[in-house]
Amino acid sequence: MQQRSIAISLPATGEDEWQAIREPLTTGWLTQGPKVAAFEQAFAARHGVAHALATTSCTTGLHLILAGLNIGPGDEVVVPAFTWVATANVVVYCGATPVFADVDRVTYNIDPVDVARRITPRTKAVIAVHLFGLCADMEALRAVVPSHIPIIEDAACAAGANYKGTSAGGLGTAAAFSFHPRKSITTGEGGMVTTNDPGLAEVANMLRNHGASISEEQRHNGPRPYLLPEFNLLGFNYRMTDLQGAVGLVQLEKLDRFIAERAQWASYYARELAALDWIRLPSEPAGGRHAWQAYVLYVDPHKAPLSRNSIMQGLLAAGVSTRPGTHAVHMLGYYARRFGLKPDDYPGARDCNNHTMAIPLHNRMTAEDYAYVVEVLREIARKPCVE
Missing domain, CATH: 3.90.1150.10 (Aspartate Aminotransferase, domain 1)
Known part of the structure; x- marks a missing residue:
């Protein structure tokens, strides 16, 4: 056989994505704006969730979720020991302690039996990773995780996956997805937070925009352009650009x-x-x-x-x-x-x-x-x- 050169992964992008970025470039709205909003709405509809919030990456999405849940110093978050390092890093970013649980050698996902051993009075969340696109056993996890402890989905690899008929992103309290080029759909870098909790969605929306009470789009399009937003939260700059949102819309269709x-x-x-x-x-x-x-x-x-x-x-x-x-x-x-x-x-x-x-x-x-x-x-x- 003639030797080939086969990459482990390549993004499937082309003319459609190239044309999609023309509108943001022409209008001049390059940061988070109407294309991001449309991408969020389409992603939420596809994954059967009430709220979707675009971010700069899955990592920042996970960080937003933990921050929105007020997880901080003194708290513990159970995470799988076999995962990309970001799953644990976001816990440390919050000043909390990652508590590792072992994984199943067959599914590669977090082992619910070991999770049960790691729960303590300081446990404030469990992060279940849907590794390589296979959803974690959420029913088995919920059976061992007390109901007051949120289960967060690290769905970096799981856009379009489902578990017993429910789409990834709607299986826990909140989820974060990745659009890195190695994922099934891409925006270059980028991520998405999903949740059915309106309060968490509202807080995460503010936190991703420096803690601002209103978005830049709302301020620019509002009747009082002289007003700046109020800042009652210490937030972050985790906004997706409209260039990425335009590409994401095209990719999501595929x-x-x-x-x-x-x-x-x-x-x-x-x-x-x-x-x-x-x-x-x-x-x-x-x-x-x-x-x-x-x-x-x-x-x-x-x-x-x-x-x-x-x-x-x-x-x-x-x-x-x-x-x-x-x-x-x-x-x-x-x-x-x-x-x-x-x-x-x-x-x-x-x-x-x-x-x-x-x-x-x-x-x-x-x-x-x-x-x-x-x-x-x-x-x-x-x-x-x-x-």
């Missing part, structure tokens, strides 16, 4: 098609890789919809012909980009040092850190690309068990 394509090729991988007993295929939901932000394999260290890292190096040499699924946050230097954590404290997260591998899955791949990835993996399996 979301379901993008997910359907990814699901088709995820099924292809599952069929073609089933015979390789040294990898475990991603878990699929029963009665839900996987968003397939990433296709993450688990490399069995006892059966694999080579170590996970050597397999990744072999794929790279053949032109196939890969990544570890994500990292075990408790093994990262800052968290290990600050909280005195060791790798074995969370064995599920440790193993997922060491043995997961994401292979290419995105909306700019061709059938030939997918076939090539499969063939390279099969060829690696035929190599002798030496490194």
